[in-house]
Amino acid sequence: MIRIAIDAMGGDHGPEVVIPGLQKVVERRPDIRFLLFGRDEAVRPLLNRYPAVAAVSELTHCDVAVRMDDKPSQALRQGRWKSSMWKAIEAVKTGDADVCVSAGNTGALMAMSKFCLRTMAAIERPAIAAIWPTIRGESVVLDVGATIGADAHQLIDFAILGSAMARAIFGIEKPSVGLLNVGVEEIKGQEDVKEAGRILREANLRSMDYHGFVEGDDIGKGSVDVVVTEGFAGNIALKTAEGTARQIGGYLREAMSRGLMARIGYVFARGAFAHLREKLDVRRSNGGVFLGLNGIVVKSHGGADDESFAAAVELGYDMGRSRLIDGIQRELEAFHGHLADKRLAAAKNSAEDD
Incomplete structure (x- = not known):
């Protein structure tokens, strides 16, 4: 049974989107339970309209809700210990929930998550990972905005975090990993990126297949x-x-409205256009995952509709089932064990030379 802590007040629409989204999840994931945190007067009437959600939910009243325009420092001062966002994160810390999901203020959610859950011992900075639709299917891209700048070892941490997530949600035993760069040649790019590439190549970790450098167009490919x-x-x-x-969606709508023949053509091709629209809708693969913390936190898009919020919850569900945190811990231990072995070998060779 996977337990999901939900910030019911988060996002542009709050419970009006959250509860209908959970209804979709319940229909597809019967082995799930929800810990809801929010204002009783706002959430309870919706639970009465969605009895299937109410049957698998426990609601905790919270007087405080973090606003979408609150600064992270302001959200921490006013909402720590008592807001619906904090309470949902705290449920993961205490072990009452496997995952936290919120559509709330990104900066506040990251600040509260770092304060409450703390980063893993071997991780300097957390990252936000996104599921990216590609020609081949989907990829994990990180970091998409948690921290600005990263040195070589932080990039390596991100590679380990991302490969663990790809293994958890895609079921790939040895995910391929690339470092985003201005070219694929090893001589190109910033020194930190080149250094991270060298270390990953030499480490030859069993948990990932280091591909090398990739360029911007490789993301969509x-x-x-x-x-x-x-x-x-x-x-x-x-x-x-x-x-x-x-932009592409706008071009298509404009093209399909030009003349009678275009509109007739759309009628016959609307199934294909619906599929394309779904592929282009970034909110359909909704959910940025905070990685590197002692717990799983999923950030849903603030303007998500019920289907998009459901996608974020199901992403958290998949990672909870796969025990993502345990997988990350194992991979970090393996990598740092490799570094320790390398340092030991270097010290031994130095001693022999002396």
């Missing part, structure tokens, strides 16, 4: 299962993809 970058470039790539998807 699906050239690798996991694309690793720092938060500045990753967030720009994400927002660019969202804008391009909307």
Whole structure:
């Protein structure tokens, strides 16, 4: 039984989207339970309208809800210990829930998650990972905005986190991993990226297949299962993809409204266009995952509809079932064990030379 803690007040629409979204999850995932946190007067009437959700839910009243425009510091001061967002995260910390899902303020959610759950012992910075639709299917891309800038070892941490997530949700035993760069040649790029590539190549970890450098167009191609970058470039790539998807959608709508023949053609091809629209809708693969913390937190899009919120919850469900945190811990231990062995070998060779 997978237990999901839900910030019922998060997002642009709050419970009006959250509860109908959970209804869709219940229909597809019978082995799930919800711990709901929010204002009783806002959530309870919706639970009465969705008895299937109510039957698998426990509602905890919270007076405070973090607003979408709250600064992270403000959200921490006003909402720590008592807001619906904090309570949902805290349920993961105490072990009452396997995963937390919120559509709330991203900065506040990250700040509260870091404060409440803390980062894993071997991780310097957490990352936000996104599921990216590609020509081949889907890939994991991280970091898409948790932190700006990253050194070589932080990029390696992201590679380990991303490969563990890909294994959990895609079922790939040895995911392929690429470092986002300005070219695929080893001489190109920033020194931190080149250093991370060298270490990953030499480590030859059993948990991943290090592919090398990838460029921006490789993300959409699906050239690798996991694309690793720092938060500045990753967030720009994400927002660019969202804008391009909307742009193409606008072009299609305009083209289909030009003349009688175009409208008739649309009638015959509307099934194909619906499939394309679903592929282009970045909210359909909704859910940014905070990785590197001592618990799983999924950030749903603030403007998500019920289907998109359901997708975020199901993403959390899949990672809870696969015990993602345990997998990350094992891979971190393996990598740091490799580094320790390498340092020991280097020290031994130095001693022999002396």
